[in-house]
Amino acid sequence: MAAATVFLAGLSWSGAAAADPCLAVPDQGPTPAYLSPGSSFSGPVVEVIDGDGLCVNTGGGPSDWVEVRLADFYAPELSTPEGRVAKRTLETASLGRRLDCVAEHRSYDRIVARCRLNGRPLGDLLRQDGAAEGGNAYEPIAGAAREPTGPGRATARETWALLRTLPAEVLAAVLVVLGIALVLIWRALGRPTHRPATTRQRRPAPAARRPKPVGPPAANRTKPPRKPAPRRRQR
Structure with missing residues (x-):
């Protein structure tokens, strides 16, 4: 039952990954040549993903929509109240408006870039509007934020982006295996780890032994004198 639940969750998860609207990367x-480091691109914001991620339409359809990770603003995780507030702030500030961006580098299927709205850095506008910065790997650098680097610095957002690169069938199979492993672990932990106490028959107590006589050794004991044999009368 648990494995089936995980399998259905995997199918829905993989379906959500397939529905990613930003398909330029x-x-x-x-990476497309026009999104190489140092290149400039611009267009209206067609979707806001979270507090520091959005889609910029550089042409026509979804194949020209670039998923951008803001390089100068690091929002809290979307699962937190602060992260949801940051997303609403980004939607209010940028959705449907034109951004001018400069690509820095690629991160999974998105472009880390610095974007400007009417000539002003978008990160500064978000901070001015009261959006809080944070997240698992947030490190302020002169009022800005940087992309997490190094081992063990990947956040839930980076992990999700990596999982989205897997085919739907592979992702579903991985989740099924994880579900089976969890069921086996749960069953193993549910078994008693100690054996039930068994009634043992006690051995009968040994019979009481007669106490040994206390005294000097037999070799040193003095024997009582023998009585003289009676003499026979001579006839």
Whole structure:
């Protein structure tokens, strides 16, 4: 039952990954030339993903929508109240408006870039509007934020982006295996770890032994004198 639940969750998860609207950067493959580091791109914001992620339409359809991770603002995780407030602030400030961005580098299927709205850095506008910064790997650098680097610095957002690069069938199979492993672990932990106490038959107590006589050794004991044999009368 648990494995089936995990399998259905995997299908829904993989379906959500397949519904990603920003398709300019492929999950697997080279980065488009116009999004190489240092290149400029611009367009209206067609979708806000979270407090520091959005889609910029550089052409027509979803194949021209670039998923941008803001390089100068690091929002809290979307699962927190602060993260949801940051997303609403970003929607109010940028949705439907034109951004001018400069690409820095690629992070999974998105482009880390610095964007400006009417000539002003978007990160500064978000801070001015009261959006809080934070997150698992947030490190303020002169009032800005940077992309987490190094081992053990990946957040839930980076992990989700990495999982989205997997085919739907592979992702579902991985989740099924994890579900089976969890069921086996749960069953193993549910078994008693100690054996039930068994009634043991006690051995009968040994019979009481006669106490040994206390005294000097037999070799040193004095024997009582023998009585003289009676003499026979001579006839």
